[in-house]
Amino acid sequence: MLRFKRSLLSLIFVIAGSNILLAQKDSGFTLESPNSEIHLEVKIGEEITWSVTNNSQQVISPSRIAMTLEQGEELGSRPEVRDSEKEEINTTIDAINYKKDVIEDNYNQLTLKFKKNFGLIFRAYDTGVAYRFTTSRNRDLTIVSEEVNFNFPEDHMVYIPYANDPANDVYQISFENRYEHIPLSEIVKDTVAFAPVLVELPNGMKAAITEADLESYPGMFLKSGDKDFALKGEFAGYPLEEEQGGHNGLQSFVTKRADYIAKTSGSRSFPWRILIISNEDKELLNNDMVYKLASAPRIENTSWIEPGKVAWDWWNDWNISGVDFPAGINTETYKYYTDFAVEHGIENILLDEGWAPRGEILNTIPAIDLDEIIDYAGSKGVGVWLWSGYLPLAQNMDEALATYSEMGVKGLKVDFMNRDDQKMVNFYYELSRKAAEHKLMLDFHGSYKPTGLQRTYPNVVNFEGVRGLENVKWSNTDFPLYDTRVPYIRMLAGPMDYTPGAMKNANNANFRAINSAPMSQGTRVHQLALYVLYEAPFNMLADNPTNYMDEPESTEFIAAVPTTFDETVALDGKVGEYAAIARRKEDTWYVGAITNWNSRDLEIDLSFLPEGNYEAVIFKDGINANREATDYKREVIDVKSGEQLNVHLANGGGWAARIYPAQ
Structure with missing residues (x-):
């Protein structure tokens, strides 16, 4: 029996087909998040564009959406809407081996169906937006390219990891690199980066770009877009020729790629393009959008899976x-x-x-x-x-x-x-x-x-x-x-x-x-805290x-x-400076906090604890941890819900605790 369940009542608003058939140029559709803070607008004219605001602040300026098939057919060029539908979804997902056991899955959805047997699905969550292409054709498709654009209104700062391929194929990388923190305008041209990337917006807002439900399709790289202050998707061509090589001959290197990115079924849904939006940095520490947008489990009996x-x-x-x-x-x-x-x-x-x-x-x-x-x-x-x-x-x-x-x-x-x-x-x-x-x-x-x-x-x-x-x-x-x-x-x-x-x-x-x-770099307790934080x-x-x-x-x-949890609470944090998270397994809580090379004092709010008396086993940086990074202090103290713990993190330091009901 699948642990994933979808028992819900959907409130469906269907706009009559006669009203939208052969939609006139410059028609538009809007979608907002359940809390009404995020607004997504889709414009249908000579092309399809999408734009996003959060709390009336522009996040994404109008950005073109298209997909090019073999023989030059372009889905999204002079589109004609055949049907549309809006849904309000409020359900839950029983998560498996995750950072929480139940996920609230609450979103509004807009489905657009176009002539030429293709469609677009848009979703608006309180934490961001996503869209995907769909096709319903009897024959297999060859996808030459997909146009994915994220046009930003200003020259925002971005955290971006370049691919930095040392060989001939820029798409053959280990997907691990440092994050360059630069303005969008300074992204190196004709260089690709891999997702996720994070863009800083005014008023403390952030926007992250990634994807979900990637199946029978190449992953999305990102590069500098065609407009100012823009990012656009880039995809590896399908491998035509490969040769053995790399570390101990364990890799297969692509020596020739096709001029198309995928050959695939003509009736399918394509990967989700995701824009995660946060008002505070700490919200990014407890986000579920990728998990929500993934396909449901295909394994009925999961009892043997033991993380x-x-x-x-x-x-x-x-x-x-x-x-x-x-x-x-x-x-x-x-x-x-x-x-x-x-x-x-x-x-x-x-x-x-x-x-x-x-x-x-x-x-x-x-x-x-x-x-x-x-x-x-x-x-x-x-x-x-x-x-x-x-x-x-x-x-x-x-x-x-x-x-x-x-x-x-x-x-x-x-x-x-x-x-x-x-x-x-x-x-x-x-x-x-x-x-x-x-x-x-x-x-x-x-x-x-x-x-x-x-x-x-x-x-x-x-x-x-x-x-x-x-x-x-x-x-x-x-x-x-x-x-x-x-x-x-x-x-x-x-x-x-x-x-x-x-x-x-x-x-x-x-x-x-x-x-x-x-x-390692940093203190002993920094290492301990990573087991909770990551x-x-x-x-x-x-x-x-x-x-x-x-x-x-x-x-x-x-x-x-533990390695999986029943509940996660993001406590505090700022990108590149520090992060603090609490996680629960049954009736025991685990807390982890880390800092960069700057020492700092944090206030850990224990309001996540239910009422009652608790005992906390705490590991904190020792008084000499700045000199000798292995220095730490372990102590056991009594705590209660709602208390504020003042903690000090040394340079490169951390703080970790296990909190359980007092006997």
């Missing part, structure tokens, strides 16, 4: 100590990881790259006895996950899924896709469907941003597409700055395989990028068991934080 944490090997370079066997990619090491997981309540271990011969997936290296590892872990209630590069898995998908499912593997971490053209998007859906048939979970690393696939196939429990902690092994990126930007931008799209958990922590002056003995149904403990066992208080806190 959780994983003891991870690769980031720490297998550097355990105090043992009587050589640490590394071998059976003894993974049995040791299993024992660590059991002792600390960690649900899974992961065999990352190296357990299989280079470029293979159906064999193991001599030092790995996979049956023994799976049997040992299984006897102790610990799940085993396997890492795989994209190409070996794509070439051996059916055999690999059947083999490892039968052996008792719990899930696969799939890496180095590094594309989102239509062919690669199809791979995501095919793998998700087939993995579900074998009761295997998936973590997409080396991936494009989530677009709601985790709702459609709940066995997909995480995505990378983020400049995660692995980058500290080789980069001097300003991570506390990035850490305080990404929850307002990338996390709008969905969960992030950021892989936190460093026990070696450094301030700005002391940090060094070291591959085999890595450290959405990740499948979340890794990046450091090695030895370091965690040397830090039992920190490890106990990390292990106790």
Whole structure:
């Protein structure tokens, strides 16, 4: 039985077809959000345009919508409306493995049907707007291009991550980069960026651009638009020729692309184009639009899907100590990881790259006895996950899924896709469907941003597409700055395989990028808080068991934080400066706050707590954390609903708490 339910009464206003058939030029339609603050206007003339205001402030100026098919047919050129319909929808979604268990799904919808058998659907939520094309044709379609425009009225500042492709194909990237904070007018011409991007508007307002329900279609990049202060969509051409290459030959590089972006069914709905709007920055920390706009679950029985944490090997370079066997990619090491997981309540271990011969997936290296590892872990209630590069898995998908499912593997971490053209998007859906048939979970690393696939196939429990902690092994990126930007931008799209958990922590002056003995930038408590702040149904403990066992208080806190929640409350925050979130699992609350390299004092409002007496286990930056980033203080205090806690965050610091009813 599907956990998704849609029991609703829709109030439908149908405008008589005779009144709108062959609509005259310059006709228009309006749609407003349920709270009447956001207004969307659609103009039908020689072309179709859309515009948006929020609280009477212009967000999007009239922007053209069109789609070009083969032989030059353009949907949106001299359009003729055949029918229209408005609906008011107020229902709920039962979320699966999410940051809340129930989502209020309240929006107004406008459906326009045009001659030539195509349509547009517009939705207005209290948190933004979205639109999508539909077609109803008997034959398959070739989509040459789609025109997606976001014209802004002024030269606003934008947070934008360039693709920065080092090779020949700009569309083949890892989807992880810093955010440039620049005026729209200074976006480098003829350079693409990947969504989400975030635009600063007057009066503290923000507008974020992304997409949802991306299926059998390429992902949307963004570039400087044709008008001043504009962004427009850009799409990768369909791959015609590919060659093996990249890291250990695990990738497939496109060497020739078609002059079209997709070949697809003639009767379908296309991806949603989303504009998320916030009046305060903190609203971006708890937004559900991508999940709401995704297709409903296609898995009836989800009881076998068990998100959780994983003891991870690769980031720490297998550097355990105090043992009587050589640490590394071998059976003894993974049995040791299993024992660590059991002792600390960690649900899974992961065999990352190296357990299989280079470029293979159906064999193991001599030092790995996979049956023994799976049997040992299984006897102790610990799940085993396997890492795989994209190409070996794509070439051996059916055999690999059947083999490892039968052996008792719990899930696969799939890496180095590094594309989102239509062919690669199809791979995501095919793998998700087939993995579900074998009761295997998936973590997409080396991936494009989530677009709601985790709702459609709940066995997909995480995505990378983020400049995660692995980058500290080789980069001097300003991570506390990035850490305080990404929850307002990338996390709008969905969960992030950021892989936190460093026990070696450094301030700005002391940090060094070291591959085999890595450290984090910022304080210990900054790392602890990320387990609360960042959405990740499948979340890794990046450091090695030895370091965690040397830090039992920190490890106990990390292990106790769930990876999915029943409720989320955005407490406070400002993009690029700080963020604070509270999340509830059953009757226990978890709170996380982080700052950039600037120390600051925050007031944590405990009004989210129900009435009653509570006990709080608190981790805060130590008095010397600015000098020695591992310095922290743990304390246990009594708290009540409505209290205000004054907390201090050191440079690159954090604050974390577990709050539960007092006994």
